[in-house]
Amino acid sequence: MSKHSSLRLAALAAAAVLALPATAADRVKVGLMSTLSGAGSGLGIDIRDGFQLAVKHAGGKLGGLPAEVIVADDQMSPDAAKQTADRLLKRDKVDFMTGIVFSNIMLAVAPPVFQSRTFYISANAGPSQLAGAQCNPYFFSASYQNDNMHEAVGKTVQARGVKKIALLAPNYPAGKDALAGFKRFYKGEIALETYTPLNQLDYGAELSQIRASGADAVYIFLPGGLGINFIKQFTSTGLNKEMKLFAPGFSADEDVIRAVGEPMLGIFNSSQWAHDMDNAANKRFVADFQKEYGRLPTLYAAQGYDAARLIDGAVKTVGGKIEDKAAVRKALEAAKFESVRGEFKFNTNHFPVQDYYLREVVKDAQGRVTNKTVGKVFDNHADAYAGDCKMPAETP
Amino acid sequence: MTGILLLEQALNGLQFGLMLFLLAAGLTLVFGIMDMINLAHGSLYMVGAYLIATIAAASGSFWIGLAGGVAATAVIGVLLELTVLRRLYERDHLSQVLGTFAILLMANEAVRMVWGSQPVPMAMPAALSGPVALLPGFSYPAYRLFIIGVGLAVALLLYLLVTHTRVGMQVRAGASNREMAQAMGTNVRLLFTSLFAVGTALCAVAGGMLGPLLAVQVGMGESILILAFVVIVIGGIGSIRGALLGALLVGLVDTAGRTLVPVLFGQLLGPAAAATAGPAVASILIYVLMAGVLFWKPRGLFPSHG
Numbered sequence: 122m123s124k125h126s127s128l129r130l131a132a133l134a135a136a137a138v139l140a141l142p143a144t145a146a147d148r149v150k151v152g153l154m155s156t157l158s159g160a161g162s163g164l165g166i167d168i169r170d171g172f173q174l175a176v177k178h179a180g181g182k183l184g185g186l187p188a189e190v191i192v193a194d195d196q197m198s199p200d201a202a203k204q205t206a207d208r209l210l211k212r213d214k215v216d217f218m219t220g221i222v223f224s225n226i227m228l229a230v231a232p233p234v235f236q237s238r239t240f241y242i243s244a245n246a247g248p249s250q251l252a253g254a255q256c257n258p259y260f261f262s263a264s265y266q267n268d269n270m271h272e273a274v275g276k277t278v279q280a281r282g283v284k285k286i287a288l289l290a291p292n293y294p295a296g297k298d299a300l301a302g303f304k305r306f307y308k309g310e311i312a313l314e315t316y317t318p319l320n321q322l323d324y325g326a327e328l329s330q331i332r333a334s335g336a337d338a339v340y341i342f343l344p345g346g347l348g349i350n351f352i353k354q355f356t357s358t359g360l361n362k363e364m365k366l367f368a369p370g371f372s373a374d375e376d377v378i379r380a381v382g383e384p385m386l387g388i389f390n391s392s393q394w395a396h397d398m399d400n401a402a403n404k405r406f407v408a409d410f411q412k413e414y415g416r417l418p419t420l421y422a423a424q425g426y427d428a429a430r431l432i433d434g435a436v437k438t439v440g441g442k443i444e445d446k447a448a449v450r451k452a453l454e455a456a457k458f459e460s461v462r463g464e465f466k467f468n469t470n471h472f473p474v475q476d477y478y479l480r481e482v483v484k485d486a487q488g489r490v491t492n493k494t495v496g497k498v499f500d501n502h503a504d505a506y507a508g509d510c511k512m513p514a515e516t517p
Numbered sequence: 518m519t520g521i522l523l524l525e526q527a528l529n530g531l532q533f534g535l536m537l538f539l540l541a542a543g544l545t546l547v548f549g550i551m552d553m554i555n556l557a558h559g560s561l562y563m564v565g566a567y568l569i570a571t572i573a574a575a576s577g578s579f580w581i582g583l584a585g586g587v588a589a590t591a592v593i594g595v596l597l598e599l600t601v602l603r604r605l606y607e608r609d610h611l612s613q614v615l616g617t618f619a620i621l622l623m624a625n626e627a628v629r630m631v632w633g634s635q636p637v638p639m640a641m642p643a644a645l646s647g648p649v650a651l652l653p654g655f656s657y658p659a660y661r662l663f664i665i666g667v668g669l670a671v672a673l674l675l676y677l678l679v680t681h682t683r684v685g686m687q688v689r690a691g692a693s694n695r696e697m698a699q700a701m702g703t704n705v706r707l708l709f710t711s712l713f714a715v716g717t718a719l720c721a722v723a724g725g726m727l728g729p730l731l732a733v734q735v736g737m738g739e740s741i742l743i744l745a746f747v748v749i750v751i752g753g754i755g756s757i758r759g760a761l762l763g764a765l766l767v768g769l770v771d772t773a774g775r776t777l778v779p780v781l782f783g784q785l786l787g788p789a790a791a792a793t794a795g796p797a798v799a800s801i802l803i804y805v806l807m808a809g810v811l812f813w814k815p816r817g818l819f820p821s822h823g
Binding site: 162163315325350 | 525648658796
């Protein structure tokens with residue numbers, strides 16, 4: 122074939138593609154951008170693995186349409202995330218986006234996502250800003266609102282009669298939300314409130330301050346590798362014998378337990394999900410996750426799984442017509458899917474109204490160090506910001 | 518109670534400062550003697566940490582990992598010097614910055630290819646993982662004490678090497694006037710290759726010591742490299758004594774700042790300001806320190822040039 126004829130053929134093919142009339146989508150494209158490198162990578166990997174397990178359970182489809190999941194790394198950096206999101210939105214033209222772990226990245230990426238009229242299904246980050254005044258018809262949280270898990274520990278700590286506590290969180294939006302949530306339900310004395318840079322991994326100085334504060338207990342919100350480092354260093358100072366450590370589910374989940382081991386025993390933590398929850402969807406999810414990846418899932422994995430199931434349910438409800446944004450929005454709001462946390466429903470601000478549980482790190486029957494659900498803290502708990510949200514009735 | 522807090526923070530500052538010194542010592546000699554800016558210095562720290570973590574995991578012993586990893590990193594350092602860096606000495610600073618920055622990027626990608634993008638776990642030796650009682654009612658992590666011990670020992674060794682040996686004399690001569698040292702018969706090339714090996718080994722020691730405390734991950738060299746540059750600028754370029762003093766100053770100021778600034782802000786401006794502005798101001802404190810030192814002593818505390 123000569124050079125010219127192949128050129129002509131290419132031109133013809135291109136013209137043929139362009140001439141095709143716009144039809145109903147033949148597949149669902151999901152941009153899964155998450156933190157897959159660095160100290161927060163364990164979280165993103167679990168979200169990714171949970172999401173992909175749900176797609177696998179649905180036979181490689183979402184809502185009956187073949188699913189194409191484009192996985193990208195945000196490198197835990199808002200700048201890198203903005204560029205990657207741009208690529209997913211403009212070049213790959215994804216129909217849904219999901220996967221972001223950290224709230225500062227979520228807030229950086231939200232404007233371009235909403236502008237492009239792409240639905241964002243959060244599999245973790247739930248910043249207060251997006252729950253209140255800046256709520257958006259294109260944002261749905263399949264996880265929680267940032268304050269919620271900390272509110273649950275705050276209530277637990279209060280109920281257990283802790284008089285004086287030291288608080289530690291990273292200096293970023295979710296860190297502020299965390300301690301605000303904790304303080305909403307804890308009424309005792311706060312001996313110390315410290316914020317550390319999000320990339321800080323050495324807590325020597327903070328541990329000295331915690332010891333000096335004279336607190337009876339310490340509450341940390343340190344996701345992923347941060348929490349792993351803190352708990353190891355906490356144990357190596359011997360402080361674990363002097364005061365009780367409380368944490369949200371983030372800092373005492375299976376990833377942290379795997380890395381730290383026995384020193385985790387006895388830590389109480391809160392979550393909207395646990396791997397021992399008794400419902401059919403969860404049993405299948407936990408068993409298959411272990412079979413597929415050889416480890417127990419974390420709450421991040423559960424949220425990733427639910428995010429995919431939420432999309433699956435919505436696409437099914439609109440019969441695959443994902444171009445009809447108003448219909449997709451209605452379908453997402455109805456949230457017709459079986460969640461691994463049992464019941465799942467959205468509030469008016471597109472954040473879930475759900476139960477929160479207390480878990481304890483114990484040794485189970487097989488001798489594994491793992492989480493066990495020991496009680497329920499909140500029934501049908503909504504976030505504190507929904508009242509400030511004026512969700513537009515029409516989808517722009 | 519506050520006495521113990523100050524003592525504990527002083528130890529924390531000392532530990533952090535000594536680790537910075539291990540990095541800054543090699544960096545300042547390279548900069549001082551060959552007038553060469555090596556941005557890839559932090560990469561050797563990262564590679565050292567990875568090698569030590571890997572060998573420690575494979576052999577099951579932290580100590581074998583440390584010895585093997587330090588030796589292997591020193592070899593890599595020498596190879597790098599002989600093949601690439603050597604060609605950059607005669608070039609201007611801009612070429613050196615560009616060249617070594619390229620090495621930094623390639624090292625990150627190479628590490629990502631070999632070990633993946635997730636952090637590599639590294640455990641501290643079991644014997645050192647608990648606390649040690651130093652005073653009644655005050656215990657301190659054994660591992661951090663161990664780091665302080667190693668840091669002090671290395672500082673002492675380097676001091677003896679630089680001030681009491683013939684090689685040390687040549688090093689000092691090279692740092693204050695390279696042309697004159699060369700004219701007097703010092704083989705600066707050989708001297709420099711061996712210095713580079715020592716500097717690389719020190720990087721690896723720092724990486725291996727900090728590995729269990731922090732995280733062994735891609736890019737870990739960059740943030741600490743900036744601090745190492747701050748240290749040598751404060752201390753005076755080319756001076757080991759300056760590097761030690763600068764490192765201890767930076768370590769203590771950083772640690773103290775993280776404790777005191779939020780407290781100070783809390784008392785002056787209220788808790789809300791302390792929560793938002795405190796951590797931010799604390800993290801820029803060492804740069805304020807650097808600006809202050811350079812204002813009064815533009816050549817650093819112990820300049821070694823002429």
